[in-house]
Amino acid sequence: MGLSVQDVSRQYPTPGEPLVVLRGATLAMEPGDSLAIVGPSGSGKSTLLSILGALDPPTAGRVELDGVDPFTLDEPGLARFRNERVGFVFQDHYLLPQCTVLENVLVPKLAAGGSSDADRQQAEALLNRVGLGDRLTHRPAELSGGERQRAALARALVNRPALLLADEPTGNLDRQSAENVGELLLEMSRQQETMLVVVTHSQELAAVMARRMRLDDGRLSPID
Numbered sequence: 001m002g003l004s005v006q007d008v009s010r011q012y013p014t015p016g017e018p019l020v021v022l023r024g025a026t027l028a029m030e031p032g033d034s035l036a037i038v039g040p041s042g043s044g045k046s047t048l049l050s051i052l053g054a055l056d057p058p059t060a061g062r063v064e065l066d067g068v069d070p071f072t073l074d075e076p077g078l079a080r081f082r083n084e085r086v087g088f089v090f091q092d093h094y095l096l097p098q099c100t101v102l103e104n105v106l107v108p109k110l111a112a113g114g115s116s117d118a119d120r121q122q123a124e125a126l127l128n129r130v131g132l133g134d135r136l137t138h139r140p141a142e143l144s145g146g147e148r149q150r151a152a153l154a155r156a157l158v159n160r161p162a163l164l165l166a167d168e169p170t171g172n173l174d175r176q177s178a179e180n181v182g183e184l185l186l187e188m189s190r191q192q193e194t195m196l197v198v199v200t201h202s203q204e205l206a207a208v209m210a211r212r213m214r215l216d217d218g219r220l221s222p223i224d
């Protein structure tokens with residue numbers, strides 16, 4: 001069980017020399033583990049997250065989540081893997097504006113084949129835990145920035161993913177909301193035994209994760 005990233009490289013073709021973005025990144029995580037990835041702009045952080053989330057294949061190397069290499073799956077298998085095994089939280093919440101908070105949290109359930117009463121109860125329980133139990137029928141426009149990110153977190157966790165990926169999840173928030181969302185990310189992923197990888201420029205957010213690694217010019221190394 002866990003996440004294994006072995007010697008992952010990624011390069012993009014250009015008219016001249018290929019642009020090498022990741023150079024042999026290796027890391028391992030276990031359920032309940034949390035990791036912050038920091039590094040300068042353009043160092044490859046989002047590229048690494050896309051590979052971990054099975055959105056983009058590496059040029060070389062191997063990724064396995066709970067023993068499955070997603071890039072060996074066919075297209076429907078890969079889509080199912082992303083929806084059911086990985087949760088995503090981004091800097092922008094990407095909630096559907098016309099849907100209520102509860103409906104937004106149920107979207108990954110619908111994509112996985114339906115939303116039963118049990119799914120609905122689970123979504124409500126998650127929304128209670130992120131402090132939005134009294135906002136189920138509100139639309140995203142009626143929420144604050146921090147509340148929208150908390151709804152996005154509930155949506156990311158509704159399928160009980162093995163891996164939660166967060167790309168600058170507090171980038172648009174004021175200090176207090178950022179602290180609150182950061183702590184919630186950690187607490188909820190621990191409770192669900194989900195592995196958490198957070199890419200961030202925020203030292204405060206990086207500091208609350210169990211471990212920190214730095215990407216520099218495509219090379220990943222532990223810090224502390």
Ligand SMILES: Nc1ncnc2c1ncn2[C@@H]1O[C@H](COP(=O)(O)OP(=O)(O)OP(=O)(O)O)[C@@H](O)[C@H]1O
Pocket residue numbers: 012019021039040041042043044045046047048
């Ligand atoms: N699809 C692509 N095609 C070509 N080059 C790309 C592509 N995606 C990313 N890059 C390049 O790869 C490098 C790393 O980008 P990436 O977005 O992973 O960096 P980052 O560390 O997340 O940066 P930031 O902190 O600014 O978000 C950049 O030079 C970028 O221009």
